[in-house]
Amino acid sequence: MRGLTTELSEDELVAAIVRVLGEQPRTLRVGIGDDAAAWKPARAHLSLATVDALVDQVHFRLHETTPEMLGRKALAVSLSDIAAMGGRAALAIVALGVTAEIDAEWSRRFYQGMRDLAHRARCSIAGGDIVRAPALTISVTAIGDVRPSNMRLRSGAKQGDLLCVSGPLGLAAAYLRSAAPGQALRSAYESPEPRLAEGKFLGASRAVHAMMDISDGLSLDASRMAKASALDVCLDLDALRTHRPLALSEFADALDLMLYGGDDYELLVAVNARSHTHLARRFKARFGRELWVAGRFQPGAGNVWELADGDRRKHEPRGYDHLKNTRK
Amino acid sequence: MRGLTTELSEDELVAAIVRVLGEQPRTLRVGIGDDAAAWKPARAHLSLATVDALVDQVHFRLHETTPEMLGRKALAVSLSDIAAMGGRAALAIVALGVTAEIDAEWSRRFYQGMRDLAHRARCSIAGGDIVRAPALTISVTAIGDVRPSNMRLRSGAKQGDLLCVSGPLGLAAAYLRSAAPGQALRSAYESPEPRLAEGKFLGASRAVHAMMDISDGLSLDASRMAKASALDVCLDLDALRTHRPLALSEFADALDLMLYGGDDYELLVAVNARSHTHLARRFKARFGRELWVAGRFQPGAGNVWELADGDRRKHEPRGYDHLKNTRK
Numbered sequence: 001m002r003g004l005t006t007e008l009s010e011d012e013l014v015a016a017i018v019r020v021l022g023e024q025p026r027t028l029r030v031g032i033g034d035d036a037a038a039w040k041p042a043r044a045h046l047s048l049a050t051v052d053a054l055v056d057q058v059h060f061r062l063h064e065t066t067p068e069m070l071g072r073k074a075l076a077v078s079l080s081d082i083a084a085m086g087g088r089a090a091l092a093i094v095a096l097g098v099t100a101e102i103d104a105e106w107s108r109r110f111y112q113g114m115r116d117l118a119h120r121a122r123c124s125i126a127g128g129d130i131v132r133a134p135a136l137t138i139s140v141t142a143i144g145d146v147r148p149s150n151m152r153l154r155s156g157a158k159q160g161d162l163l164c165v166s167g168p169l170g171l172a173a174a175y176l177r178s179a180a181p182g183q184a185l186r187s188a189y190e191s192p193e194p195r196l197a198e199g200k201f202l203g204a205s206r207a208v209h210a211m212m213d214i215s216d217g218l219s220l221d222a223s224r225m226a227k228a229s230a231l232d233v234c235l236d237l238d239a240l241r242t243h244r245p246l247a248l249s250e251f252a253d254a255l256d257l258m259l260y261g262g263d264d265y266e267l268l269v270a271v272n273a274r275s276h277t278h279l280a281r282r283f284k285a286r287f288g289r290e291l292w293v294a295g296r297f298q299p300g301a302g303n304v305w306e307l308a309d310g311d312r313r314k315h316e317p318r319g320y321d322h323l324k325n326t327r328k
Numbered sequence: 329m330r331g332l333t334t335e336l337s338e339d340e341l342v343a344a345i346v347r348v349l350g351e352q353p354r355t356l357r358v359g360i361g362d363d364a365a366a367w368k369p370a371r372a373h374l375s376l377a378t379v380d381a382l383v384d385q386v387h388f389r390l391h392e393t394t395p396e397m398l399g400r401k402a403l404a405v406s407l408s409d410i411a412a413m414g415g416r417a418a419l420a421i422v423a424l425g426v427t428a429e430i431d432a433e434w435s436r437r438f439y440q441g442m443r444d445l446a447h448r449a450r451c452s453i454a455g456g457d458i459v460r461a462p463a464l465t466i467s468v469t470a471i472g473d474v475r476p477s478n479m480r481l482r483s484g485a486k487q488g489d490l491l492c493v494s495g496p497l498g499l500a501a502a503y504l505r506s507a508a509p510g511q512a513l514r515s516a517y518e519s520p521e522p523r524l525a526e527g528k529f530l531g532a533s534r535a536v537h538a539m540m541d542i543s544d545g546l547s548l549d550a551s552r553m554a555k556a557s558a559l560d561v562c563l564d565l566d567a568l569r570t571h572r573p574l575a576l577s578e579f580a581d582a583l584d585l586m587l588y589g590g591d592d593y594e595l596l597v598a599v600n601a602r603s604h605t606h607l608a609r610r611f612k613a614r615f616g617r618e619l620w621v622a623g624r625f626q627p628g629a630g631n632v633w634e635l636a637d638g639d640r641r642k643h644e645p646r647g648y649d650h651l652k653n654t655r656k
Contacts, residue, residue: 034556035410050363051423093377127378135463139379
């Protein structure tokens, strides 16, 4: 690959990116090319913003994926946070740190992957910054909005609420562990789907008290929701076994992958216990997936317990820690 | 320094950062600690967003600055883009890629530097992401808003407009060149002041047709404004000499530093020629600095000219290119 250094200036690359992105949603007033993006925020909504950073050799391996997949995933993980607030996406701002081996063609394909997901999510790619860096570094800030009554925080869980999950767990982690991963594992890892429609649906339900996305594993993220809500949570390992995805059958430690694997980007919700059956039925009818029960909130101070074969014991939360860069 | 790996988890570091930041402005509904920040956008305003990335050894040298200075500067360069749109700041979202040598104390001081500027700009530090990276990488997304009638783009310059600059040029570049730089040069480089009040003032004037900030040097940024406005621009080198800052007296190539240095973060504005005297008088009274004339827009197609001693010749725009990582 020819590096950008010998090929393109920043202005030329930005112009190429603008061409790839094509027409953008009309709420965007000023897109790429000015000092800042400008858009008209939705009236009476709250605005939302979040950032996720991905670094080569830490969060992905450049040579084991395609630029399109990487662009798509970088946007997906940020949109997942907007989904977890019950919101919808409006725009994304991308900071790219590139090495000499990233060329214009790579960048074009990266933005193409981003564009296709952005288009479906009705999200503009509205600006960014491109700089030199010693490793490919991608930071995507996603901006969206939410009707205030639909917003759900981590801290809203109530005593007796069921801890529910919007889809399968452990697949992305299994992909990284498997010598010959199948397509189901690969696509769970490479192209996670931000649960935007699910988040909007769940946020609109009064039975849903708290919501977040599972990025660092059920164990650690459930612990975070419990702490934020000043409650204990008890994980039901028998229920986890029941909801083990088919694609994990070959894994002896499937339960560990579901608990500690991370990179799932499913929604974790605290649901009023009496409303769960009704809500899960509507969820299934709408999205074709179970809103399955993985545990229950109890009085406490942020501790996690686990229930297996009728036996209840202390659970030590662990998962992906972005600083320790390892499973804790 | 002890690295974070042996010291703190991500959750513990985030808690420490929240303590450093203290109380945040009241428009922020949800700050650090949830999936996304949430805020109430200003009614009838446009929202603005921009990102700037800084990488160790590319944009700064970790061992030649303090964490406070670096935090302050990272926020300042992003706020400068909000200023250049005529807007005011609302919040900032920070993605930090840290190496093993960054410890909790360093992070605390970094956010402290950011906090002090944020406080003055009435801007919340509302969220972020912290990951491992091979070099310290800082991306700050600044979000703000602007009254639509006050927003100024790069593309608004009109034939005959004067190209004006909101303050001194070349100081930051001179700092990097000087063997024994004085305080004026050091502080221009280390703690540039985002011209938020100036941007708001200029955006509110009907005499101002276009605005941007000078980050990559007058030469390259004037060329960008000319291209965006589909005009030529002629730089007045005699005027540049007249407005050479005192602190550049010792530099034989002061003019080059002013033209190509970059890292200035002054505002570049296209001003109606007949209104300039009046506007500059009000600007001087309010900010104590000249709104000085550096050139003039002419019919054309994005070319740059230079005028010196009555002689007009083609000017080759160059400056800091973030991809070539060098003066072009």
